[in-house]
Amino acid sequence: MAGALRKTMVYLGLAEEDDRYDGYDDYDGYDDDQPAPQHRDRDDHAAEVTPIRRTPAAHVVRDAEVGAIARITTIHPRTYNEAKNIGESFRAGTPVIMNLSDMDEAGAKRLVDFAAGLIFGLHGSIDRVTAKVFLLSPAHVEVMAEESGPAPARGLFNQS
Numbered sequence: 001m002a003g004a005l006r007k008t009m010v011y012l013g014l015a016e017e018d019d020r021y022d023g024y025d026d027y028d029g030y031d032d033d034q035p036a037p038q039h040r041d042r043d044d045h046a047a048e049v050t051p052i053r054r055t056p057a058a059h060v061v062r063d064a065e066v067g068a069i070a071r072i073t074t075i076h077p078r079t080y081n082e083a084k085n086i087g088e089s090f091r092a093g094t095p096v097i098m099n100l101s102d103m104d105e106a107g108a109k110r111l112v113d114f115a116a117g118l119i120f121g122l123h124g125s126i127d128r129v130t131a132k133v134f135l136l137s138p139a140h141v142e143v144m145a146e147e148s149g150p151a152p153a154r155g156l157f158n159q160s
Contacts, residue, residue, distance in 0.1 A: 078102050083114045086136070090118055093138050100132040108132060 009015035073089040074097040075082065090096050098115060100108040115136055119126050123139040137143050 072097060074099065076102055077111060080107050080110050080114075083111055086111070086115065087118055090124065090136050090138065091122065093140065095138060095141050096136040097129070098134045098136060100134070103132075 006015065010017045072095045075086055075089070076099045077083070077086070086096055086098055098111065100111060103111065112134065115126055115134060118124070119136055124141075125137045125143065127135045127137070127143055127145075129135055135143065
């Protein structure tokens, strides 16, 4: 096998032709005066099989601790690079007020898209407070609106 690979490398110009290694192509790893070991039946040395315990995914996912809200994080991002701060706070179960008034339209739209993906992935909700201020609420937090209309459905935020 090594001889064929070497010949291919020489043909492609990746290696120089060298006859020093030609004698190794026929090497089988055993002395000529000792016979090669014979393969034994598989039953002679059967290993015990250790069963793999798989934890169902439901046990791995942690539920957020439900209790009184001790804090709300307010973030005034100036660039999209500050999305990490929003995501870390929201992932920790803290409601986040995202004030995008200091951002340009393109960056603000990207952050709203990021926030929509974040709340979708973590089963939260997003509510528009003003034109450029949004409230991201974790799944265990319910936001009560004073409006007389029906409560908006929890889900992705439509920017249009």
